[in-house]
Amino acid sequence: xxxxxxxxxxxxxxxxxxxxxxxxxxxxxxxxxxxxxxxxxxxxxxxxxxxxxxxxxxxxxxxxxxxxxxxxxxxxxxxxxxxxxxxxxxxxxxxxxxxxxxxxxxxxxxxxxxxxxxxxxxxxxxxxxxxxxxxxxxxxxxxxxxxxxxxxxxxxxxxxxxxxxxxxxxxxxxxxxxxxxxxxxxxxxxxxxxxxxxxxxxxxxxxxxxxxxxxxxxxxxx
Ligand code: DC
Numbered sequence: 319x320x321x322x323x324x325x326x327x328x329x330x331x332x333x334x335x336x337x338x339x340x341x342x343x344x345x346x347x348x349x350x351x352x353x354x355x356x357x358x359x360x361x362x363x364x365x366x367x368x369x370x371x372x373x374x375x376x377x378x379x380x381x382x383x384x385x386x387x388x389x390x391x392x393x394x395x396x397x398x399x400x401x402x403x404x405x406x407x408x409x410x411x412x413x414x415x416x417x418x419x420x421x422x423x424x425x426x427x428x429x430x431x432x433x434x435x436x437x438x439x440x441x442x443x444x445x446x447x448x449x450x451x452x453x454x455x456x457x458x459x460x461x462x463x464x465x466x467x468x469x470x471x472x473x474x475x476x477x478x479x480x481x482x483x484x485x486x487x488x489x490x491x492x493x494x495x496x497x498x499x500x501x502x503x504x505x506x507x508x509x510x511x512x513x514x515x516x517x518x519x520x521x522x523x524x525x526x527x528x529x530x531x532x533x534x535x536x537x538x539x540x
Contacts, residue, residue, distance in 0.1 A: 322347075322442035323457075324537060325450035328464035329499050329510060330414065331471030333521045333529060337464060338446035340530040345444070345537065350437040351387075352447035352454070353417065355430050357408045358383055358399055360416035365400075370419050377425035383433070411479065411486055411494060418498045421448075422505040448502055451513035459540050462533060463512035466522045471495060 324347070326338045335351060342349040359380040362368075368375040386398040397405045407413055420426050427449075434454050437443055445454065451461035466474070472492040479486055502510040512518060517536060521529045 321438050321440050322459060322540070323438055323455045324442070324444045324533070325455050325458045325461045325513075325516075326444065326446045326464055326533075327448055327450050327452070327462070327510070327512070327516070329471065329502070330495050331475040332464045332466045333474065333526065334446045334464050336526055337521075337529050337533060338444045340526065341533050341537070342444040344530070344534055345442060347442035347444050348437055348439055350434060350443060350445040350447075350450075352430075352434055352445065352450060353414075354387070354397060354408055355380075355383065355385070355433065356417040356421040356426075357413045358385055358397070358404070359426060359430070360413055360420050361404055361407055362399060363420065364416070370416070373423055373425050376420055376423055377429045380420075380426045380429035406482075409479075409482060410484065411491070415494060415498060418501050422501060422507070424507040427453075427508055448510045449508040451516050452511065453508045456513075460536055461513045461516040462536070463516040463518050464529075465518065465520050468492070468495065468499075470522050 324341065326334050328334050338349060359376065362383060363370065363376055363379045366379060368379055370376070384400050388396045388398065390396055395405065396403060397408050431454060437445065451458060472488060472495050475495065476486065476488045476491050519529065519532060
């Protein structure tokens with residue numbers, strides 16, 4: 319049976335994670351949060367004392383990740399690394415910054431490719447990231463590039479982190495997002511950019527429901 323893959327790529331704070339989850343739930347599809355794999359690689363490297371310029375060491379960490387994605391009784395996502403619940407650490411802004419650094423290393427990206435493709439299971443997959451449409455699932459029948467203005471993305475991230483009890487200033491967050499966008503877009507391997515056959519969706523000023531519905535309408539056209 320053919321497995322439908324829907325890719326949702328875009329910059330930090332564009333709403334990819336939320337939209338990907340809503341779309342996956344609505345369709346009963348599996349979900350791949352590829353950013354979490356880069357975040358977990360960064361966490362695992364720090365825990366193991368592997369330096370961020372140790373390319374071979376980082377690739378080995380990425381290849382050997384012992385991860386489990388689960389949800390608790392309330393349906394909230396839990397992420398386990400080496401048997402330890404790292405859900406809170408995964409979402410930290412410092413982890414995002416470290417993830418962006420390890421993600422710029424080609425050997426780390428290759429080490430994670432097969433693991434990402436293994437998420438492609440029936441009846442379908444919604445894959446969220448930066449290069450889902452351009453590198454990992456190049457033949458996906460629906461590729462979406464989700465964007466939003468830089469101010470709106472910083473505001474959303476700020477709210478998200480505050481809701482999780484993390485304290486960061488909006489100004490600092492805007493700067494971090496700008497630096498991260500630049501690093502993700504300018505790296506030589508798998509830079510953040512829309513696939514040639516991607517549909518661009520700007521979520522600025524739109525509700526989560528409206529954006530989700532647009533994606534579902536596009537799925538219905540497949
Ligand atoms: O989506 P996120 O914030 O969880 O991603 C964290 C970092 O990982 C992001 O700065 C870039 C990197 N990343 C990537 O390079 N490729 C992906 N497919 C997903 C994330």
